[in-house]
Structures are given as structure tokens and as C-alpha cells.
Amino acid sequence: MTSTLIDLETRHVNKHYGDFTAVNNVSLKIEKGSFFSILGPSGCGKTTLLRMIAGFDEPDSGDILIQGDSMLGVPPNKRPANMVFQHLALFPMMSVAENVAYGLKQRKVQAAEITKRVNNALESVDLGDSGNKRISQLSGGQKQRIAIARCLVLEPKLLLLDEPLGALDLKLREHMKVELKQMQSRVGTTFIYITHDQSEALVMSNNIAVMNKGSFEQVGSPSDLYYHPETAFTAGFVGDANQWQASVSHIENGVCTAKVSDGLTLTGHINPNDALQTGDLVDVFVRPEAIKIIADHTSQNDQQSNQVDCIVIDLLFNGANSTALLKETISNKELHVALPQTGEYSGLQKGQTITIAWNPEQTHCFKVVS
Numbered sequence: 001m002t003s004t005l006i007d008l009e010t011r012h013v014n015k016h017y018g019d020f021t022a023v024n025n026v027s028l029k030i031e032k033g034s035f036f037s038i039l040g041p042s043g044c045g046k047t048t049l050l051r052m053i054a055g056f057d058e059p060d061s062g063d064i065l066i067q068g069d070s071m072l073g074v075p076p077n078k079r080p081a082n083m084v085f086q087h088l089a090l091f092p093m094m095s096v097a098e099n100v101a102y103g104l105k106q107r108k109v110q111a112a113e114i115t116k117r118v119n120n121a122l123e124s125v126d127l128g129d130s131g132n133k134r135i136s137q138l139s140g141g142q143k144q145r146i147a148i149a150r151c152l153v154l155e156p157k158l159l160l161l162d163e164p165l166g167a168l169d170l171k172l173r174e175h176m177k178v179e180l181k182q183m184q185s186r187v188g189t190t191f192i193y194i195t196h197d198q199s200e201a202l203v204m205s206n207n208i209a210v211m212n213k214g215s216f217e218q219v220g221s222p223s224d225l226y227y228h229p230e231t232a233f234t235a236g237f238v239g240d241a242n243q244w245q246a247s248v249s250h251i252e253n254g255v256c257t258a259k260v261s262d263g264l265t266l267t268g269h270i271n272p273n274d275a276l277q278t279g280d281l282v283d284v285f286v287r288p289e290a291i292k293i294i295a296d297h298t299s300q301n302d303q304q305s306n307q308v309d310c311i312v313i314d315l316l317f318n319g320a321n322s323t324a325l326l327k328e329t330i331s332n333k334e335l336h337v338a339l340p341q342t343g344e345y346s347g348l349q350k351g352q353t354i355t356i357a358w359n360p361e362q363t364h365c366f367k368v369v370s
């Protein structure tokens with residue numbers, strides 16, 4: 001039986017700045033050769049965690065192991081990990097190849113070996129023909145790839161990437177997402193990528209840790225996090241969602257019915273980790289693509305669960321991601337509904353009243369913790 005190799009393990013890692021807890025009891029295991037992202041809002045502790053993995057900061061307690069060896073007290077340059085920063089520090093006076101060779105020269109590697117490894121590293125980032133160029137001759141995305149090649153040439157076990165696409169414009173960022181994912185699977189090095197951008201994390205990663213206020217909320221594959229969020233924070237942060245707060249009136253077989261204060265009734269799946277009781281408040285989440293427009297306005301005196309009349313406020317065209325902005329007529333809440341590209345709803349008009357509905361299976365309810 002083959003056992004999975006773990007490249008990085010953190011055990012109950014904590015980091016405080018005075019009274020403030022920046023990283024709170026974080027334990028994780030990252031498999032060799034995977035693309036792992038740490039996703040969370042600004043200030044949640046991502047960079048602090050990555051800096052401890054790289055060795056720029058030490059944890060107050062807990063342990064960090066790379067391929068089974070504790071890294072406590074090991075300086076950054078002695079760890080088999082390299083870090084790519086958002087603002088790269090390429091040397092403008094050197095050629096591309098000299099930039100990539102820099103770390104190997106510092107390590108006194110022989111000239112012929114340096115040439116071979118630099119060429120391989122440039123090939124791996126698809127810039128095999130750019131060795132003689134000046135840094136100023138490269139585009140933003142090419143510079144970012146050189147920064148990665150400069151780390152890959154040192155053959156680290158872990159490549160740590162701190163929001164490396166943050167400084168690029170939107171179009172280039174979209175392009176680089178795909179490039180980075182392909183590059184990682186080509187070289188096979190374990191990538192640990194931190195970002196506040198959920199679409200970057202979803203597109204590139206094998207696994208993602210969602211981080212909030214110094215702790216991990218959930219670790220899982222992109223589709224796990226998207227379809228089976230385990231906390232309200234994950235449901236709201238990963239992907240788009242419509243959200244209500246409602247009071248639970250009935251519980252049966254893992255499903256609850258809850259009423260929004262103005263009368264809208266919602267039915268959805270209860271988070272298995274919540275010990276929910278009648279009368280509790282729940283946050284209820286429904287994805288825009290889970291909602292169906294079931295009819296032109298049908299006047300209903302008897303409101304059914306997960307069904308409501310809405311007025312079309314606006315149609316937000318964004319190619320395949322087009323949505324309708326609606327206002328539901330019971331609580332006046334604004335909702336986003338995905339518009340399928342089949343042309344099904346092409347006749348929709350601003351100001352029109354329609355009826356929408358959605359399935360309890362695609363509705364997630366989380367107990368509000370006061």
C-alpha cells in the first residue's frame with residue numbers, strides 16, 4: 001500500500017502580536033505535488049502564516065514540518081522552500097538568465113550546471129527563448145513567470161506564493177491563473193498560494209483552506225467548498241450567494257423551515273455541525289444559479305417555501321456570467337439570479353414582475369452564533 005507523502009504539516013500553530021491573535025491554532029497537511037491555496041479576506045492572517053512557513057517569522061507555539069522535519073529555528077535560507085512575492089524583486093541591470101541564475105551562483109553551483117538548470121527553469125515557465133532579454137523588455141506577466149523560474153531553479157520542495165497576481169491587470173490575471181495551474185502540474189512542485197480572490201483559488205487549487213480571523217473555517221476541494229460549505233463564512237465568501245436571516249419554525253430529517261421576519265418562508269439543509277432548535281436564527285444561503293424563474297407573475301395569496309414574486313430591477317450583462325438583479329416583493333431584498341445562456345430568459349424586461357423558486361437541496365442554513 002502506498003502512503004501519501006506530506007510536504008508540509010503545521011501543528012497547532014499560533015502567532016500573537018501583543019494581545020492580538022493573528023494565527024489561531026492552525027493545523028494542516030499538504031500533499032506532495034499539490035496546488036494548495038489559503039483563501040481569506042484582508043487581515044485574516046494569510047501572510048503571517050506563509051511567513052512562518054518560509055521562516056521569516058517564528059510561531060509562538062506549535063510546529064511546522066517540511067517533509068517530516070521540524071523547521072523551528074531553521075533560518076529561511078536553510079529551508080527547502082522559496083517565496084514569490086506580489087512585488088517582485090528582479091534585478092533590472094541583469095538579463096533574464098542572470099536573474100534566474102542568481103541563487104545558484106550564491107550557492108556556488110558549477111557554471112555548466114547553472115546553464116542547464118537555468119534553461120530548464122526558463123522552459124518550465126514557457127520563456128525558453130527569453131534568457132538574453134533585459135527585464136525591462138518583459139511584460140508584467142512574463143516578469144512574474146521569471147520570478148517563479150528564479151525560485152524553481154533552486155528546486156525547492158515548496159514554492160510559497162504571496163498574492164503573486166495582485167499587481168497585474170484583470171485580463172492578465174485571468175490568463176496567469178490558467179498558466180500558473182498548468183505550470184504547477186508540469187513541474188510537480190508543491191505550490192502554496194495565498195489570495196483573497198476566491199476565483200483564483202477555485203480555478204487553480206487542488207485544495208483550499210478558507211481562513212477567517214486567524215483560524216481555518218474549512219479545508220477542502222474547490223467543489224466541496226462551493227457545494228458543501230460547512231460554515232456561514234465559507235458559504236458567503238466562496239462564490240456568490242443570496243442571503244437571508246430567518247427564524248427556525250420546523251426541523252425534520254436534516255431540513256429546516258425558517259421564516260424571515262416579514263413572512264417569507266425558506267426551507268433548506270441544516271449544517272450537520274449545528275445543534276439547531278426551533279426558534280433559533282439561521283443564515284440562509286442560495287447561489288444565483290440555483291434560482292429558477294418559474295413563471296411570469298402568478299399572483300399568490302399563499303406563499304410557498306422557497307418561492308417568491310420579484311420585480312426585475314436590472315439586467316447585468318456579463319457574457320456567460322450575466323445575472324438579473326431582482327427585488328423580492330415580500331421583504332424588498334435584492335437578489336441575484338444567474339441568466340442561462342440558452343436564451344431562456346431573453347425576453348426579461350426591467351420592471352417586470354416574475355416568480356422565482358429554488359430547491360431546498362441547494363439552500364444552506366447555518367445557525368447564527370451570537
Ligand SMILES: Nc1ncnc2c1ncn2[C@@H]1O[C@H](COP(=O)(O)OP(=O)(O)OP(=O)(O)O)[C@@H](O)[C@H]1O
Nearest residue numbers: 017020022040041042043044045046047048049196
Ligand atoms: N508585525 C506585526 N505587528 C502587529 N500586527 C501585525 C503584524 N503583522 C501583521 N499584523 C496583523 O495581523 C493580522 C494579519 O495580518 P496578515 O498580513 O497576516 O493578513 P493577510 O490575511 O495576509 O492580509 P492581506 O491580504 O491584507 O495581506 C492583521 O490584522 C495585521 O494588522
